[in-house]
Amino acid sequence: MNTIIRLSFVCFVxxxxxxQAKEIKSGKYEISLGQPxxxxxxxxxxxxxxxxxxxxxxxxxxxxxxxxxxxxxxxxQDFAATALNQEGVKELSKIELTFNPEFEKLTLHKIxxxxxxxxxxxxxxxxxxxxxxxxxxxxxxxNGLATAVIVLKDVRVGDTIRYQYSxxxxxxxxGHEFGSHYAMGWEVSVDKVHVRLxxxxxxxxxxxxxxxxxxxxxxxxxGKEYEWLLKNVTKxxxxxxVPAGHLWAPSVFVSSTRSWSEVSNWAIPHYQFKESSSKAxxxxxxxxxxxxxxxxxxxxxxxxxxxxxVRYFGIEIGQNSxxxxxxxxxxxxxxxDCKDKASLLIALLGAIDVSSSPVLVNSQIGSTLxxxxxxxxxxxxxxxxxxxxxxxxxxxxxxNYQAKGLKFISQPDFxxxxxxxxxxxxxxxxxxxxxxxxxxxxxxxxxSSSYTEPVDLYITTRYQGxxxxxxxxxxxxxxxxxxxxxxxxxxxxxxxxxxxESPVFLVDTTDGGNEILMTEHYSIGDFWQGDNNVLDxxxxxxxxxxxxxxxxxxxxxxxxxxxxxxxxEQTLKLSMPNNLSYQVREMDTDISSDGLxxxxxEAYHDGQFIRRHRFEIDKKTVSTDESRNYINALxxxxxxxxxxxxxxxxxTRPSNPGVDxxxxxxxxxxxx
Numbered sequence: 251m252n253t254i255i256r257l258s259f260v261c262f263v264x265x266x267x268x269x270q271a272k273e274i275k276s277g278k279y280e281i282s283l284g285q286p287x288x289x290x291x292x293x294x295x296x297x298x299x300x301x302x303x304x305x306x307x308x309x310x311x312x313x314x315x316x317x318x319x320x321x322x323x324x325x326x327q328d329f330a331a332t333a334l335n336q337e338g339v340k341e342l343s344k345i346e347l348t349f350n351p352e353f354e355k356l357t358l359h360k361i362x363x364x365x366x367x368x369x370x371x372x373x374x375x376x377x378x379x380x381x382x383x384x385x386x387x388x389x390x391x392x393n394g395l396a397t398a399v400i401v402l403k404d405v406r407v408g409d410t411i412r413y414q415y416s417x418x419x420x421x422x423x424x425g426h427e428f429g430s431h432y433a434m435g436w437e438v439s440v441d442k443v444h445v446r447l448x449x450x451x452x453x454x455x456x457x458x459x460x461x462x463x464x465x466x467x468x469x470x471x472x473g474k475e476y477e478w479l480l481k482n483v484t485k486x487x488x489x490x491x492v493p494a495g496h497l498w499a500p501s502v503f504v505s506s507t508r509s510w511s512e513v514s515n516w517a518i519p520h521y522q523f524k525e526s527s528s529k530a531x532x533x534x535x536x537x538x539x540x541x542x543x544x545x546x547x548x549x550x551x552x553x554x555x556x557x558x559x560v561r562y563f564g565i566e567i568g569q570n571s572x573x574x575x576x577x578x579x580x581x582x583x584x585x586x587d588c589k590d591k592a593s594l595l596i597a598l599l600g601a602i603d604v605s606s607s608p609v610l611v612n613s614q615i616g617s618t619l620x621x622x623x624x625x626x627x628x629x630x631x632x633x634x635x636x637x638x639x640x641x642x643x644x645x646x647x648x649x650n651y652q653a654k655g656l657k658f659i660s661q662p663d664f665x666x667x668x669x670x671x672x673x674x675x676x677x678x679x680x681x682x683x684x685x686x687x688x689x690x691x692x693x694x695x696x697x698s699s700s701y702t703e704p705v706d707l708y709i710t711t712r713y714q715g716x717x718x719x720x721x722x723x724x725x726x727x728x729x730x731x732x733x734x735x736x737x738x739x740x741x742x743x744x745x746x747x748x749x750x751e752s753p754v755f756l757v758d759t760t761d762g763g764n765e766i767l768m769t770e771h772y773s774i775g776d777f778w779q780g781d782n783n784v785l786d787x788x789x790x791x792x793x794x795x796x797x798x799x800x801x802x803x804x805x806x807x808x809x810x811x812x813x814x815x816x817x818x819e820q821t822l823k824l825s826m827p828n829n830l831s832y833q834v835r836e837m838d839t840d841i842s843s844d845g846l847x848x849x850x851x852e853a854y855h856d857g858q859f860i861r862r863h864r865f866e867i868d869k870k871t872v873s874t875d876e877s878r879n880y881i882n883a884l885x886x887x888x889x890x891x892x893x894x895x896x897x898x899x900x901x902t903r904p905s906n907p908g909v910d911x912x913x914x915x916x917x918x919x920x921x922x
Contacts, residue, residue, distance in 0.1 A: 296311075328412075361412075427516055614630070
C-alpha cells in the first residue's frame with residue numbers, strides 16, 4: 251500500500267515490563283491499556299465450524315457495542331477470525347485501528363491467539379506503530395486522523411486471532427446529537443454477530459432497521475439497551491455496478507434526530523459569524539460592483555472568484571471537520587474546503603444583496619438520503635443555493651471548471667439535499683441532468699480522393715453542459731501533446747496505419763456559453779481494403795461505444811447504476827472518390843429500454859455515405875427487472891455501432907479532388 255505519512259511517526263514496542271502500564275504516551279499520541287468499562291458485555295465464541303467457502307479467513311465473531319450519553323460516545327469492538335491459509339495469516343497478523351486524537355481516546359483491551367485449543371496473550375509482544383496517516387491528502391484534505399498499526403508475531407495457519415478495543419469520544423461539533431450505522435451482513439459468512447446499543451442520553455433513539463430480526467430491549471443501570479444476536483449469518487452478494495447507497499445487506503441506522511428540521515437547526519449556527527466583513531473583503535466587493543454595474547454580472551463574477559481564485563484545500567481537524575472558517579479568513583488565505591468556500595460565497599453574495607444558503611449533500615449516496623433516518627452524520631459535502639430574480643440555483647463552489655453566469659452554469663446533482671434554512675422540514679430533490687443540455691456531438695468526416703491513397707479523417711467534437719465541465723477537468727491536467735498521443739493511440743486500435751496530420755485544436759467557451767470544441771485531423775493509409783475490383787471499408791461509432799460496455803455482473807439480483815444522464819450524437823460521413831451506386835438501409839434502427847434510447851439511420855447522396863447515431867440515457871439507475879432489458883439493449887446497440895461496407899468497380903482512377911472538393915462545397919453553402 252502506497253501511503254503518504256505526514257507530521258509524526260511514533261513507534262514503540264510493548265514489552266513484558268509494560269504489562270502493568272495503564273497508558274503509553276509518545277508525543278501528542280496516547281494509547282491506553284486496560285479492561286473494558288463495566289457497561290460492556292462479553293460474548294463467548296461459537297464452536298469452530300468447517301469453512302466450505304474456501305476463503306482465506308473464517309470469521310467467528312463480529313461484535314460491536316456503542317453507548318451514547320448526552321456528551322460523548324463509546325465504541326467497543328470484539329473481533330475473532332481464523333486464518334485458513336497464508337493469505338489469511340497475512341490479513342489477520344496486522345491490525346489497523348483509526349481514531350481522531352483531537353477528541354477520541356483509543357484503549358486496547360485484549361489481543362490473543364487460539365492454537366490447538368489454547369489461548370495465549372499477544373498484546374504484550376505486539377509491535378505497535380502509531381502514525382498520522384493522511385489518506386485524503388491527495389484530495390487536498392488534511393483531517394489529522396491517527397492509525398495504530400499492530401503487527402503480531404508468530405501467526406500460523408489455523409490460528410484464531412481475537413482482539414478487543416474501545417474508542418471513546420465525540421466530535422464537539424455534534425453537541426448532544428449522535429448517529430451511527432451498523433452492518434449486519436457482509437460478503438463473507440460469520441458464525442456470530444453481536445450488536446448492542448445503549449442509550450444513556452436524554453434523547454430517544456430513532457432506529458431504522460432493514461434487518462428482519464428485531465432487537466431485544468431492556469432498561470438497565472447503563473441506559474436503554476437494544477441488542478441483536480445473530481448466529482450463522484450467511485454471506486451476502488455485492489454486485490458490481492449497484493447504485494451507491496443501495497442496501498444490499500442488512501443494516502441498522504441509529505440517530506438522535508427525528509426530523510430533517512432538527513438536523514438543519516443543528517447545522518445553521520455553524521454558518522453564522524459575529525465578526526464584520528474585513529476591509530479587504532469590503533474593498534473587493536466594491537471593486538466588483540464598480541466593474542460590473544449589472545447585478546447578474548456581479549453574481550457571475552462572485553461565483554467565478556470563489557470557484558476559481560480560492561483554491562480547494564481543507565484542514566479538517568477537530569470541529570473544523572464541520573464548522574467552516576470565517577469568510578474573512580478564507581478570503582485572506584485564498585484557500586478552503588467545501589464549507590469554507592460555501593461560507594465565503596454566502597458572504598460575498600449577501601454583500602450585493604443576493605440571498606444564499608448553505609446546503610448539505612452526500613456526494614456518494616445522495617439519491618437514497620430520503621430513505622434514511624434523519625441524521626447529521628449522513629453528509630460529506632457542502633454547496634450553496636442562491637435565489638436570483640425569483641429562481642433558485644444550486645452552486646458547487648468547489649467546481650472550478652464551470653462556465654460563467656447563471657444562464658450557462660451547470661447545476662450539480664447530488665440527489666437529495668438539505669437546505670439550511672429555519673423553514674426547512676424536508677430534503678430537497680436537486681435537478682437532474684438534461685440530455686438536451688448535457689450532450690456530446692461528434693462528426694467524423696472521411697475524405698477519400700483516391701482508392702489507392704490515404705484517407706483524411708476530420709473529427710469535430712462538441713461538449714456541452716456538464717460534459718463541457720467534465721472535459722475541462724480532464725484537460726486541466728494534461729498537455730496538448732499528451733492529448734494528441736492519447737487520441738492517436740485510441741484510433742490506432744481500429745486503423746493500423748494512422749498518423750496525425752494537424753495538431754488538436756481546442757476552443758473553450760465559458761463566457762456567453764458552456765462548450766468545448768475539439769478538432770482532429772488524421773491520415774489513414776489502410777482505410778480501403780481489397781483489390782482493384784472489390785474494396786471494403788469499416789466505420790465505427792467509437793464514442794458511443796464507451797457507454798455500451800456491459801456491466802461485469804449480467805444476471806443481476808440488484809439494481810444497476812447507469813453512466814449518467816447524457817445525449818450523444820455521432821455522425822460518420824464518408825466522401826468517396828466518385829459517385830457510385832451504393833445501397834443503404836432504408837429503415838432506421840431503433841433500440842430502447844428503460845433509461846435508454848438509440849437511433850441509427852443511413853443515407854447516400856452524390857458520392858457521400860452518411861450514418862447517424864443518436865444515443866441517450868435519461869435515468870441514473872434502473873431496477874433489477876429493468877436491468878435485464880437495459881443490458882439486452884446494450885448488446886444490440888454494440889452490434890449496430892460497427893459498419894462494414896463493400897463497393898465494386900474499377901478503382902484505379904482518382905476522381906474526387908478530396909479536401910478541395912469539401913472546401914468548395916462548404917463555401918457554396920451545400921450540405922456535405
